[in-house]
Amino acid sequence: MSGPVRPVVNRDNAYFFEGTANRELRIQKCNQCGVLRHPPGPACPDCGAFDRGYVVSAGEGTVFSYLVHHAPQVPGKELPLVIALLDLDEGVRMVAEMTGPVEIGDRAVVGWNVIDDDLTLPIWTKVDR
Known part of the structure; x- marks a missing residue:
C-alpha cells in the first residue's frame, strides 16, 4: 500500500500546513471583521474582505x-x-x-x-x- 492521499496545498490553506509542520492547529481569521472559518477560503464569508490571517487553536x-x-x-x-x-x-x-x-x-x-x-x-x- 502506498502512503496516504496527500492534501492539495494552495495559497488559501498553505498557512494551515505550515502550522501543522510546527505542531500548531491554525484557524483562518478575517483581519477585517475577526470572523473565524474552517475550511479556509479566499474571502471572508461575513464581510467579503480578502485580508486573511489566522489564530492558533x-x-x-x-x-x-x-x-x-x-x-x-x-x-x-x-x-x-x-x-x-x-x-x-x-x-x-x-x-x-x-x-x-x-x-x-x-x-x-x-x-x-x-x-x-x-x-x-x-x-x-x-x-x-
Missing part, C-alpha cells in the same frame, strides 16, 4: 458527529477509520481523523501524525474524563 473540541469507515480501503490508512466532525472550542467545525472508539459529546485533543519530512497532519484522540 488550543487544539481541543467536542465530537459533534462521527462515522466509522470500513470500506473501501483508503491509501495509507488502516481500517476501520474513525472520521469525526468536531466543534472546536474556538467556535468552528472541523472534519477530523480520530483514534479509537468515540461517542457524540466526547472531548478530543489534537495530536500530530508525522507522515514524512514534508507532511504532518492533525490526528485527534478522545480525552478521558
Whole structure:
C-alpha cells in the first residue's frame, strides 16, 4: 500500500500546513471583521474582505458527529477509520481523523501524525474524563 492521499496545498490553506509542520492547529481569521472559518477560503464569508490571517487553536473540541469507515480501503490508512466532525472550542467545525472508539459529546485533543519530512497532519484522540 502506498502512503496516504496527500492534501492539495494552495495559497488559501498553505498557512494551515505550515502550522501543522510546527505542531500548531491554525484557524483562518478575517483581519477585517475577526470572523473565524474552517475550511479556509479566499474571502471572508461575513464581510467579503480578502485580508486573511489566522489564530492558533488550543487544539481541543467536542465530537459533534462521527462515522466509522470500513470500506473501501483508503491509501495509507488502516481500517476501520474513525472520521469525526468536531466543534472546536474556538467556535468552528472541523472534519477530523480520530483514534479509537468515540461517542457524540466526547472531548478530543489534537495530536500530530508525522507522515514524512514534508507532511504532518492533525490526528485527534478522545480525552478521558
